Amino acid sequence: MTNPSAAVPAWCVIGRAPDSALGGVRGMGSMIAVVDLDDARQRIGNHHLGADELPTFVREREAQGRPRWVFSDTPNWYPALLAAGVQIERCYDLRLTHAILMRSELVADRNAVASAEEWDAGPVSAPTAPEAEALFEVTERRSHIKTVPHDIESALAEFARQSTALQTASDPGRLRLLLAAESAGGLVAAEMQAAGVPWDIAEHDRILAEELGPRPARDAKPAKMLAVAEQVRAALGDPRANLDSHVKLLHSLHAAGINVASTSKWELQESNHAAIAPLLEYKKQSRLLSANGWAWLDEWVSEGRYRPVYVPGGVVTGRWAASGGGALQIPRQLRPALRADPGWRLISADVAQLEPRALAAMSGDRAMAEAGRGRDLYSGLVDEGIVATRQEAKIAVLGAMYGSTTGDSGRLVPRLRTSFPAAMGLVDSAAEVGAAGGVVSTWLGRTSPVPGEGWRRVQSAANQFDATPADENRARRAAGDQGRFTRNFVVQGTAAEWALAWLADLRLRLSQLPAIDDGNPGTTSAVDGDGGTTSAGETMGHVADASGPVFSRRAHLVFFLHDEVIVHAPAQHAEAAAEAIREAAASAGTLLFGNAPVDFPLDLTISERAAKD
Template sequence: MARHGLRNEEHNVESEGHGVLEAGHGVGVGGAEQNGDVDIVVAEQEEQSRDGEPLYELRPGNAAAPDVARDLTAADLAARISQLDTGHTTWVLPSVDRICPVLLRHGARLRRCHDLALTERLLRNSQGRHDEPHGLAAAYARARGLPPPPDADEHDPVDTGQAALFAPRGTGLPDGVTPAEATDVVLAEQQRALQRAPAPERLRLLVASESQSALVAAEMSHHGLPWRADVHDAVLTELLGRRAANGRPSTLADLAERVSEAFGTPVNPDHPPSVVRAFRRAGIDVPSSRAHVLRDVDHPAVGPLLEYKELARLHAAHGWSWLREWVHDGRFRAAYVVGGVVSGRWATRGGGALQIPKVLRTCVRADPGWRLVVADAAQLEPRVLAALSGDRRLADVSASSDLYASLATDAFGGERARAKIAMLSALYGGTAGEAGQLLARLRTRFPDAVRYVEHAAAAGERGELVRSRLGRTSPPPSEQWRALTGNADAGVAAHRASRDWGRFTRNFVVQASAADFTSVLLALLRRALADRAPDAELVFFQHDELIVHCRGEDAEAVASVFQTCADEAGTLTFGPRCPVRFPLEATLVDCYADAK
């Protein structure tokens, strides 16, 4: 809604027409009705149907009218939603990841929503209360000033399609309070809290975009990533050899045998201590059996051992058992967890969707007649740093689609690799090897950018909280950390703990602000795709990379919205005068491995 849309105080600019990202969920109490914006609360009732199916309740938000619908089956609810959604409706849900999978199975699609649990967490975290539960019962108790509910169910399980695992249980709400009523109460309290926040427009944008991202995540899990099991099987056989009934596949077994032969004694390459002992017997002292350590060791066992490790990893993490467990009907379905990482990045539960090895990208293929549109936000974090810090010269460097090459030309004598190390050292706090010197050179040339992360590091070393651009907040250090760093006698250990936490907060401001940007980007993309190619499916998202699966005839239209959305996400997140470029080039392919 325009009144409380994305007007950004800091930039004194009013954004219009951002539909999904206008905090229409009554956040600006009193303004909603004027624009035809309404909130409708949807909650799962405590009672179930006689068949044990969940029942749902619908009610207008902020108790605007007593027009409540109860005892709706999932099919009823889906039908009502399709019927009631005017495009100005914000669906208020206790938790998207609990209700949306059911709705998607019944063909309902929410255009805009407010996720109460995600919002509650953002609000709790902004006060440094990261450990407090953010589920409905706890949020209700806080809103009402009640003591926290005992052992409330705070961790809504991610829907895995195995409803039976999550047997009916108490809501943790006081007797007589329905989940929908509680949701309404918490919504009102969140609206007040958002108005009180230090940068309310930014936090409101974050709340809106995280809620939309939750819809994206639910849809991604629903669609699944197109995955060719036959191709996967062929890749495994080619790399690992024939499957054995029990034990290692043939190539892996051969490599293990060669390792033992090289040592002249049986060695289990899966067992690090035995590998370290074997090297010691051969007169070589190694601190561990890690690959980067072994790479520098001169011994005939090293070659086959490194090869074994790489393949054994593939076998264990993404081998045949992974295939059997996670790929069904040509789709890999992971459970995405929005905000599952403190920095705001997504996590996944099960299937390791965010760690798909590069050799398996060939398994991701479009359906016949369909295409994949693959895009990644190149060098996102350095660009985010440029935007955060307002470093004018770094913003100029960001005009190039290869930021590191441009940085190298500007300050590192054309040496791209060194420019990259320097930048990563700024982002991660690395100083090993020549990183320290390279960072110093970066500081000379880009003082504002380097100062920005160094301030964040210094705040962390003092135990203070830091925030992302839109208001994600770093967790406070543990009590143990405070005791250690506050102890004058702790010396080296205290110093190290302090520096460690500083590296965390240094990276947090950038990583979390990048998550702000991608959250807004996902929300904008979801809306743009709904307009331009309604059948297109967002099927994958990993920190800064996206895949859309769409009809071949829609692929050009899909590709054309990416850069527009990225530009808009940059403007919304960092303000209209932010000069930093965020390239998001789309590639049209049939197979993920063919992208870039």
């Protein structure tokens, strides 16, 4: 039942309809409500539809006016749409935006938003495929996990609270930009999970076999690992040494006269005992096997696609986290296993020195911007005579952003204070604020969490008349830790904002690229009705069908890692996709920093494999 309205809605709020909140009939009868709002966020239409009708409804709306879809939580709504072949252009994710607004210093009146505790559910990982199908069962099945409410009235009420809060913001434009970018990130994460990373299982298996030996029978250790372990035991003169337990290994090492305090890599390297080289080799093998071995391959790669779970906004700084699949830790060793489908290419691009560039831009430090302009920023420091070598430049810059005070780094950082006073002033004062228990904000207004109860207790204990030197030490250390956290927060968080703006712009540019012609009458835009019924995968078992109906015929994002993207594109569109990546980077810089003289140069390669370096 619908009451069509003459006006094209600016916002469409989706939620579970009130009737079905109690009914809970499985598989059928779940009703969804869509409420249309105009620019002023006034109600101009209501619709009720079955869950199975939603994709078609959304597709038609996208073809008409491309409203911003308001979701309680993107992972709850979007995967089913993607599975049905529907991609949307823009959304507003109430859970993600709530997390920003309830903390942002820019919002004068945060009370209403912050007190709506049910929306503070913390990072939610995307539901796995079977759960996504049963649109309403997620909450029940994972009752121990806090989730946001998905019913229409809750969504409307939260949207209204957020709108009010935004009106009290000192710089609403900035915050709106952040909320839009954050929400777009939610779409990208869902889309990348749906598309998957094209993964060459045979190549992965080859790498494993080369390092570890052929795949062993269930739970057995691979042959090459066993052989290396024997070398270690022989060199130690301890045939029963257990290499898998830190404690036992440490005993064996001591017994062999190797005096180390731990079994960590850097400490072992100090010794030149004959057991060390094979032991380090064993540790490397062991790491590969347990983190990305055959078990990982079985669990996370299927039909030639690696589908990790991304968690947008999962890090307080605004970076993404991951939950399952280890998307943020794929070892470089395995990069050759990322392989484009036949006739396709992978375009990998990463930003050189993103964080220092973000710092230069947000602090308006012209000298620092100049050092990185059109060149490697670290080499720029050498050219300017600030430090002697690129390595020193890197240590100094990282030390400045992380707050290191000792060693080479502590010695080099003061030189940056002379050369880049604005940039250093920004991070130094962020550290001061944090050490005193205050909060700091990124360029677009994401604010750091206030230090916890424990932290404040430690500080006040040090201020008591009977405080011991130990109390004072502990307080000083905690203050320093918090200062280093806030120092880094402004830089890491602003860099994350740049990256979100890059992603958000890129996904729209990619959706404008044409679909490849597979013999079916194609469409020219992903968002105007590229339905599942004409997908290549269904009609001819095309090689790309593991990417699903939305992504099997068009360039799309498959991977994102803080300052790096990988796009999977038909070979004939690889150059256009590369250009889209460059243009998106340029517009992200302008969108955030206007005409600041900072550039964000990319290292970009087009290839069949994503092997790096």
